[in-house]
Amino acid sequence: MAGKWKCALCGGEIVEGQRFTFLSGLGAVHNECLIVSVLSKDLTRDMVALLDVNEVLLYAIIRFKEAEKAAETGEVKSVIAEIRRDIEKLAGRISNAITVVFKQAA
């Protein structure tokens, strides 16, 4: 993670290892803050489904970063990093969908 980000919902810092999501037009938000914010609105089944799959990918990204650090050879590190970037792209697609549903509920 480059630099430090603030959560657009609670104003707190987003620390390395914490799960966060980018919402377009809003910025980075803690995943916990997003869930709390959505709970205070009308939590649709669409949003529950999206948050669920988002959680899985965010968890995977953190695990991949840990595995990359743990791996011994540069070759294996770069394979893990490459796959992690693919997962980040997928997470980006889900956060776009979350942004759409989030704005509808706002």
Ligand SMILES: [Zn+2]
């Ligand atoms: Zn927050």
